[in-house]
Amino acid sequence: MTATMDDPVLVVDKLTKTFSSRTAYSDVTFSVGRGEVFGFLGPNGAGKTTTVRSLGTLITPTSGKATVAGLALNAENAVEIRKRIAIMTEAPGLYGRLSVTENLKYFVGLYHLPDGExxxxxxxxxxxxxxxxxxxxxxxxxxxxxxxxxARTLLNDPEILFLDEPTSGLDPVAARGVHDLITGLRDRGVTIFFTTHRLAEAEALCDRVAILNTTLRTIGRPSELREQLFNRGLVVITAAPLADPARVFTGLPGVQSWESDPTGGYRLAVSDPAVAAPEVVRALVHAEADVLSVGESRHSLEDVYLELVNEDVEANQR
Amino acid sequence: MSAIRAFQAVRSGRIDSHRVRAVLRKEVTDYRRNRFVLGTMTVLPILFLVNPIINIFTAPTTVSHTALDARVGSTMLFMLLVPVILPATISATSIVNEREQGTLEPVLTTPVRSEELLIGKALAALIPAVAIAYTMLGIFLLMVKLFAHQQVADATLEGPRILAQVLFIPLLAGWAIWAGLAVSVRANDVRVAQQLGTLASLPPLAITALMAFNVITPSFRVAVLFAVGLLLLDVMAYRLIAPMFDRERLITARGAK
Structure with missing residues (x-):
């Protein structure tokens, strides 16, 4: 099942929430397509949970508008919106004295669903x-x-499933179990909006991600974000330092700039790795360098995240 | 009238009785497995039954009719403490406890309306409290009829007094529940909620005390009038408390801006 932005199931337009003097999130705009897995990333206190609560009709936004599962986000539609969505809060919030089935039965009753069993x-x-x-x-x-x-969030077959830090505090095996479930739900076409601190899981699971730090810092596919923020590059590792690296790398087709890597290799900024890599290899061979590897440098979503969040930290310090 | 409007709201589907029943069922199941609630529901009624029985059976028969009436009145008043304290204790913890345990937010993400949640929780406190209080009253009256001195029995088994007791039990319990829930939606700590809930539930007892101590002579008419007064108080309390259930404040501990 593929997501389509022609049919957005969640549209958020300049949504803002302030508590007294504190702004939880500000001027947030994005949309999520039906069947999409959308990751919402950000540091602690960035406003992720408050955004989820707002979209889930638990908190009233201060300004802006949104459409959730086809309904305008307002007090009149609150009950109908809650029928069409499900939210898994960070803590599962189960009744400890009740059995698993009794907990689920309670929620079947609250949703007033037929065929509860x-x-x-x-x-x-x-x-x-x-x-x-x-x-x-x-x-x-x-x-x-x-x-x-x-399981509780699946009872009402939600159009949008909000998962707030679903793997928070879980060990890797348990987290993997949750990942498998999310993958399974995605395959069934459920739209999933999830917040997480685990960038690797966002990268693996999400069609698109947004990074929030009170304001929305960026949004897009993880690969697009990498390209937006970082130059494409090649990493060259040689057995011994080159005698004159400037003579080897300067002027090669596709190579824009180069620098020595602290680990002993070289990082080359290139316009297109497919064009530059053969030229670089030929130049290295011509220079009689002992080449160990030439590969495309990879920036993870974590690099993107840290780049943006650190920008904010530096801006706040100035 | 508010009660009629509430009934119409249920009939029109604005309040979904199915959801109210779901809340009620869950609460009752949870109470049955909660040692604190079970202990309160067991120990408190026994204490509040033994004391009146001793009080009535040790009543001197040689005293004046007025003195005997006062003793019977205070005994009956004492028995009204159970339908006040018991549901107040339970309801005062019902919301704040869920907040503390993190179970409230998932519930609020469902289509359940605030009124449905409050009514479900209120019924879960009302039904056992009223059942226990009526059982206590039945046992007490039976023992008086069977074993008490005739003069004491005559003073105790007066129609208006028993009618007042029968009417006041659910109505006082209703007030205690709304007072408890009002405290529970505002409190941030379970123990504080229990104490405040119990205190907030006591004022209407002062009205019933007027009858118990013969400041107002008990009669069928007076009993019914007082009951209507309590009913109005209950309806007013519900109407005040339902809007206090602010989802945003309950989740964030901050008011909506």
Whole structure:
């Protein structure tokens, strides 16, 4: 299932929320296509959770407008919007004295859903918890509780699923389980809006990401963001330092600039790695260099994130 | 009238009885497994039943009719403490406890309306409190009828007094619940909520005390009038408390701006 921006299921336009003198988020604008997995990244206190709560009708925005699952975000539509979406809060918030099934039954009742038993069965199957259905929730591990929380969000077949830090505090195995579930939901065409601190998981799971630090700093596909922020480059590693690297790299087709890497290699800014790489290899061979590797330098989403967030930190310090 | 409008709201679908029942079912299941609630529901009624029985059975029969009436009145008043304190204790913790445990926010993300949640929680406190209070009253009256001195029994089993007791039990419990819930939606700490909830639930007892101590002579008419007064108080309390349930403040501990 592929996401389409022709059919946005979530449209946010200049949304702002202030609490007394503090601005939680400001002038936030973006849209999310149906079936898209949208990552919402940002440091602590950036306004991610407040944005999710606003879109989930729990908090009233101070200004701006939004359309959630086809409905304008306002008090009149609040109940109808909540019927069409589901939010998994950072803490799963289960009733510890009730069993897994009793917890889910309560939410089936709150949504006033037909076929409650069937829905619970399907939700538990989706999160692989069928065999723990009768367990009391206080006896479950954090990872299992998170899965129950996720099962709860599946009960009403939401058009948009908001996941607020779904892997927060989970060990890698439990986090992987949640990733698999998200992948499964994406394959079923569910629109997923999730906030996370784990940039690797955002990069692996999200079609697009937005980085929020009170204001929206950037939005796009992870690969696009990398290209926007960083020059494309090649990394050259040689067995020994080149005698005259300037003579080797300067003037090569496609190579814009070069610098020595602190680890002993060379970083080349290039316009197109496919054009520049063969030229660089030929030049190295011609210079009789002992080449260990020539490869495209990769910037992760983490690099993008840190670049933007550090810009904000520096701006605040000035 | 407010009660009629509330009924119409349920009929028109604005308040979904299915959701109210879901909240009620969950609350009752949770209470049944909560040692604190079970302990309160067991120990408190026993204490508040034993004391009136001792009080009535040790009442001297040689005293004046007025003195005996006062003793019976204070005993009956004492029994009204259960439908006040019990639901107040439960309801005062019901919202703040969910906030502390992080269970409130997921509930608020569902289509449940504030009124549905509050009514469900109120019923979950009202039903056991009223059932326990009526059971206590039944046991007490039965023991008086069977074993008390005739003069004491005559003073206790007066129609207006029993009618007042029967009417006041659910109405006082109703007030106590709304007062408890009002405290619960504003409080940030469970223990503070319990204490304030119990205190806030007590004032209407002063009205019933006027009858209990014969400041106003008990009669069927007076009992019904007082009951209507309490009912109005309950409806007013509900109308005041429902708007206090501010989702944003409950989640963020800040008011909407």
């Amino acid at each position: 069937q829905r619970i069965k399907k939700a538990l199957e989706a999160v692989n918890l069928t065999d723990r259905a009768q367990d009391i929730c206080s006896s479950l591990s954090k990872g299992l509780r998170q899965r129950v929380g996720l």
